[in-house]
Amino acid sequence: MAEHKNILFNLTLIKKRTLSPQKSDILNAFACEDTENAAFQIDYYCPPLTEKEEAENYLWMVWDLLIDIISSPDVTSEIHEHFVSILQNLQQIGKGDLLVWTGERRVWRDMPLFPQCMEVSFNDPMDEEVGFTPESAQIWRNINSFAARCMNTGTLGPYTQVVDALREALEEELDTDHDLAKAECRMQVPCEWMIHGAKPLLWWARENIGYANVAEDETQYFPGGSLYKGTPAVCLQRWGFWQTRFEELGKDPVLTKRFRRRRSRRPRP
Known part of the structure; x- marks a missing residue:
């Protein structure tokens, strides 16, 4: 055709x-x-x-x-x-x-x-x-x-999807032993959010300064993954945790150069 x-x-x-x-x-x-x-x-x-x-x-x-x-x-x-x-x-x-x-x-x-x-x-x-x-x-x-x-x-x-993507990729252990393609896909999605939407995400986190105890029925409640023990909301504490995990995973020798190049494009607001 x-x-x-x-x-x-x-x-x-x-x-x-x-x-x-x-x-x-x-x-x-x-x-x-x-x-x-x-x-x-x-x-x-x-x-x-x-x-x-x-x-x-x-x-x-x-x-x-x-x-x-x-x-x-x-x-x-x-x-x-x-x-x-x-x-x-x-x-x-x-x-x-x-x-x-x-x-x-x-x-x-x-x-x-x-x-x-x-x-x-x-x-x-x-x-x-x-x-x-x-x-x-x-x-x-x-x-x-x-x-x-x-x-x-x-x-x-803002989207609940961005929090879901970041939680799945950064707040849980990443399994690179059994299916590297899935692990890299899991990581590439939050990279897209950080490359194209980091600033509004950071503004969102700054709006929640002072949040300590967030009830499960609040709209700002987003439960954390197994690795994140902080406030269950989009806040500066969680933002800092995400940045640290990006740095850690960027040094993982198993992940391909393509992912590491993508990760390096993250802006630092």
């Missing part, structure tokens, strides 16, 4: 889909080089908000396509940056309010239903139900990388 001139159509996860004319229009809008124009086109195709069901279905369609694009195993960093910019431009468009199952939301400022679509797309390949393959591992890294970029720009976040 000949490649499509719109590179988004050639991405692995998009090629697996059956595309309706409406979905093709959305993909062509996404591909606009000018991200402000892309956002205007996405808004233009959206049904009037008075047609609630049609508008809500359109939002699901837009977010579903976007997530397949940004998580596709062959997506590039440039495409990620392009879509972050589209989202930022979309948020500047005031279309009106829409009542969805999460409550009344502003279109497009509140990105209605996008957080929920992202939430259900975090499929850890280490889970048996997902299955670990090179493709599922790359999809996992890509969606975390994009989420980190969104958190960095304030488009979405």
Whole structure:
């Protein structure tokens, strides 16, 4: 099959889909080089908000396509940056309010239903139900990388997923003896969060200065792994622990040079 001139159509996860004319229009809008124009086109195709069901279905369609694009195993960093910019431009468009199952939301400022679509797309390949393959591992890294970029720009976040990723990789013993590929995948995900979202994560930690006893029913409660004995919240104590563990694991001779290069790109806010 000949490649499509719109590179988004050639991405692995998009090629697996059956595309309706409406979905093709959305993909062509996404591909606009000018991200402000892309956002205007996405808004233009959206049904009037008075047609609630049609508008809500359109939002699901837009977010579903976007997530397949940004998580596709062959997506590039440039495409990620392009879509972050589209989202930022979309948020500047005031279309009106829409009542969805999460409550009344502003279109497009509140990105209605996008957080929920992202939430259900975090499929850890280490889970048996997902299955670990090179493709599922790359999809996992890509969606975390994009989420980190969104958190960095304030488009979405903060995420419970970033704490989960850091806890699994840094607060538990890393098994490099039995399956190095899984161990490195486990480590590469928090690297993406630190590379693209370290500053808002640090701000989050600073907001919790003074936290000592955090009840399990509090929104800031995040239980620690077996190696972390500090406050169960995103706080400076935990931030320091993560930095120390990154340094320790960066010296592990078993982990490949590729991981160590990735780790070295972490900013130090």
